[in-house]
Amino acid sequence: MKSIIEIKDLKVMARHGVLATEKKYFQPFILDVQMYTNFLRAAKSDNLNDTISYCDVMKDLYDYIVSTSFNLIETLAYNCALLLLKKYPQIDRIYLSISKPEAPYDKEFKTVKTHVDLSWHKAYLSLGSNLGKREKYLKDAIKMLNDLDEINVVKESSLYKNPPYGGVATKEFVNQAIEIDTLFDPFDLLDKIHEIEKALGRKRTVHWGDRTIDIDIIFYDDLKLNTKDLTIPHKDYKNRDFVIVPLSEIAPHLF
Numbered sequence: 720m721k722s723i724i725e726i727k728d729l730k731v732m733a734r735h736g737v738l739a740t741e742k743k744y745f746q747p748f749i750l751d752v753q754m755y756t757n758f759l760r761a762a763k764s765d766n767l768n769d770t771i772s773y774c775d776v777m778k779d780l781y782d783y784i785v786s787t788s789f790n791l792i793e794t795l796a797y798n799c800a801l802l803l804l805k806k807y808p809q810i811d812r813i814y815l816s817i818s819k820p821e822a823p824y825d826k827e828f829k830t831v832k833t834h835v836d837l838s839w840h841k842a843y844l845s846l847g848s849n850l851g852k853r854e855k856y857l858k859d860a861i862k863m864l865n866d867l868d869e870i871n872v873v874k875e876s877s878l879y880k881n882p883p884y885g886g887v888a889t890k891e892f893v894n895q896a897i898e899i900d901t902l903f904d905p906f907d908l909l910d911k912i913h914e915i916e917k918a919l920g921r922k923r924t925v926h927w928g929d930r931t932i933d934i935d936i937i938f939y940d941d942l943k944l945n946t947k948d949l950t951i952p953h954k955d956y957k958n959r960d961f962v963i964v965p966l967s968e969i970a971p972h973l974f
Contacts (some may be wrong), residue, residue: 720759724771726752731784735795738823742788746821748795749830750780754803755812755838771807779806792817796835801868804837804902812838839900842908843938843970845953845962846895847881849929853893854878856919856932861897863915869902870911876965883929884959890929896937896965905939909949912936937962938973 729752732745754771761770783802789795800815813836820830844864848856857878865872876896883889901908912934920931937953944951956962967974 720757722756722758724754724756724758724773724776726750726773726777729777729780731781733784733788735784735787735789735792735819736823737790741823746819748784748792749818749820750784750799751816751818752776752780752803753814754807754810755814756809757811771809776803776807779803792819792831792833793835796833797837800835800837801902804839805868812836837902839902840904840940841938842899842901842936842940843966843973844897844899844912845935845937845956845959845965846897847892847933847961848931849883849890849892850931851920857893857895859919860915860932860934861895863918864897864899864911867911869907871900872897873900874898874969876968879961879965881961884961892961894961894965896962896969898969905936905942905944905949905951908936908939935962937966 729750731748731750733748734742734745735748736742736746754776756771758770761767779802780799783799784795787795787798789798796815796817799817800813803813803815804810814834816832816834818830818832822828822831846857846860848854861872861875864870874897879894881892881894883892903911916932916934921933922930935953936949936951937956939951942951953962963974
């Protein structure tokens with residue numbers, strides 16, 4: 720059952736904008752929110768504890784908008800949506816818009832508005848390390864992923880030792896798989912993975928060579944994607960026991 724809880728025209732007096740006057744004086748911001756969820760249980764029980772309290776949501780938004788100050792309403796809208804998605808796990812997707820009817824412009828207009836549409840996505844990643852403190856690199860990589868606001872690490876597999884794959888690397892690998900929920904699209908997720916690999920000393924000098932950390936996106940929802948930079952499902956995962964075995968531990972339904 721797909722359901723929507725909607726809040727319209729929530730007015731908040733706050734201080735957001737680039738100009739000094741916008742940061743000094745309160746001005747109105749108007750919010751519309753659509754929260755996609757499943758309230759079948761609440762519809763059956765008639766119990767507030769089984770759904771999302773719109774009063775709580777409005778208070779959360781009001782308090783956050785009043786207590787912060789951003790230059791851009793784009794930043795404000797994104798952070799408001801992120802706040803609700805992180806606090807209320809019942810929300811699968813959120814559509815949020817913010818209007819600024821008194822934006823500083825010397826011509827007549829009704830309002831300026833920005834929209835954000837965020838959804839949780841399920842992804843499965845394969846991690847491996849064959850240099851230095853291998854287990855620590857894996858642990859650090861998972862922590863860095865989980866520390867991102869847009870990622871929740873849901874499950875971690877056991878650690879598995881495997882011989883090098885591909886005929887280039889020479890040292891034994893330690894491999895692991897994780898399940899994550901993420902707000903990133905596949906390409907933004909890949910960018911963050913590359914940032915983490917670089918931060919943990921990954922050097923891309925030799926293809927399939929020895930490395931401190933390697934993180935691959937194996938699955939992302941039911942997406943099928945084939946581009947120069949990214950293929951999902953991972954094009955070689957079926958030939959890699961070091962991917963299949965850890966993944967089968969945490970997500971046997973995938974195989």
